[in-house]
Amino acid sequence: MVAPTVTLNSGFEMPLVGFGLWKVNNDTCADQIYNAIKAGYRCFDGACDYGNEVEAGQGVARAIKDGLVKREELFIVSKLWNSFHDGDKVGPICRKQLADWGVDYFDLYIVHFPIALKYVDPAVRYPPGWMSADDKLELSTASIRETWTAMESLVDQKLAHSIGVSNFSAQLLMDLLRYARVRPATLQIEHHPYLTQKRLVDYAQKEGLTVTAYSSFGPLSFLELNLKDAQDTPLLFEHAAVTAIAQKHGRTPAQVLLRWATQRKIAVIPKSNNPTRLAQNLQVTDFELDAAEIDSISALDKGLRFNDPLAYGLYVPIF
Numbered sequence: 001m002v003a004p005t006v007t008l009n010s011g012f013e014m015p016l017v018g019f020g021l022w023k024v025n026n027d028t029c030a031d032q033i034y035n036a037i038k039a040g041y042r043c044f045d046g047a048c049d050y051g052n053e054v055e056a057g058q059g060v061a062r063a064i065k066d067g068l069v070k071r072e073e074l075f076i077v078s079k080l081w082n083s084f085h086d087g088d089k090v091g092p093i094c095r096k097q098l099a100d101w102g103v104d105y106f107d108l109y110i111v112h113f114p115i116a117l118k119y120v121d122p123a124v125r126y127p128p129g130w131m132s133a134d135d136k137l138e139l140s141t142a143s144i145r146e147t148w149t150a151m152e153s154l155v156d157q158k159l160a161h162s163i164g165v166s167n168f169s170a171q172l173l174m175d176l177l178r179y180a181r182v183r184p185a186t187l188q189i190e191h192h193p194y195l196t197q198k199r200l201v202d203y204a205q206k207e208g209l210t211v212t213a214y215s216s217f218g219p220l221s222f223l224e225l226n227l228k229d230a231q232d233t234p235l236l237f238e239h240a241a242v243t244a245i246a247q248k249h250g251r252t253p254a255q256v257l258l259r260w261a262t263q264r265k266i267a268v269i270p271k272s273n274n275p276t277r278l279a280q281n282l283q284v285t286d287f288e289l290d291a292a293e294i295d296s297i298s299a300l301d302k303g304l305r306f307n308d309p310l311a312y313g314l315y316v317p318i319f
């Protein structure tokens with residue numbers, strides 16, 4: 001099964017279901033990409049920070065070489081890391097990331113966080129991560145406008161078909177939209193029933209951005225990071241509100257959670273290392289939840305955010 005697409009404000013089509021590459025191990029990444037393409041995935045959500053873009057590119061190259069897919073049938077997403085927000089650093093790092101993937105354009109290139117860190121030369125440390133060599137969080141003075149202007153020139157140079165943002169608030173988006181020559185095509189945010197961010201989602205969609213949800217399964221993704229909030233929160237897969245709906249539709253709780261998003265035109269990018277779950281996560285656009293079911297899942301909202309830099313001990317209070 002290949003996922004249906006949504007038309008972005010840039011005119012390009014993006015699959016509603018993609019495969020997330022965070023925490024995909026380097027030694028298995030190429031095979032996982034290859035097998036995901038075989039299973040029908042066409043969209044891959046990568047990032048400098050995930051440290052696996054070379055291997056992801058190897059998987060893509062093998063799939064193209066074996067005739068499974070053509071480059072133009074894929075939708076490859078990557079992200080600008082915080083250390084490269086200075087206007088003159090955006091182009092060079094995007095080109096490096098393209099070379100890592102072995103492609104000559106990204107379908108979508110996203111500002112990963114609205115946080116500008118001091119530049120780190122990729123020859124010295126890559127991916128740079130959050131902290132400097134002497135374990136400090138060092139900020140850069142680049143404004144979002146400076147970074148966005150450089151992002152726009154990636155579109156002019158055809159290095160990215162579309163550009164977008166992630167982890168932005170409504171206020172930041174409002175400001176960006178005042179001056180953007182190229183509007184962001186997507187907003188990627190943490191979005192699951194414990195963190196629905198309704199106002200932000202409504203605002204972004206009203207402004208013509210496509211919202212992409214990350215960490216659709218809530219606490220599950222953060223258990224392996226030993227995040228205390230994740231350990232203390234009931235798993236969504238075991239929540240009666242979700243399991244009852246899953247049972248009724250003959251689907252898994254994971255599929256219900258993903259459908260809860262895709263039915264509201266929110267794209268999803270689940271990650272799985274398991275072939276059965278990976279295939280299952282793609283089958284999330286071929287059944288319908290009714291309005292009461294959608295509402296009962298949305299009612300689980302408690303503003304609980306897991307992917308907050310503060311929770312990792314990083315003093316950047318952006319949320």
Ligand SMILES: NC(=O)c1ccc[n+]([C@@H]2O[C@H](COP(=O)([O-])OP(=O)(O)OC[C@H]3O[C@@H](n4cnc5c(N)ncnc54)[C@H](OP(=O)(O)O)[C@@H]3O)[C@@H](O)[C@H]2O)c1
Nearest residue numbers: 020021022045166214215216217221254270271272273277
């Ligand atoms: N922009 C950002 O700041 C940001 C932040 C976080 C994530 N992301 C993107 O969003 C993607 C997805 O988010 P995520 O990685 O946090 O987590 P996720 O996809 O919500 O959850 C992954 C976890 O769910 C399990 N899982 C996957 N499918 C399942 C299924 N059908 N049934 C049961 N368990 C299942 C996985 O285990 P198995 O692998 O064992 O199946 C893994 O433990 C990332 O990979 C990344 O591309 C972006």
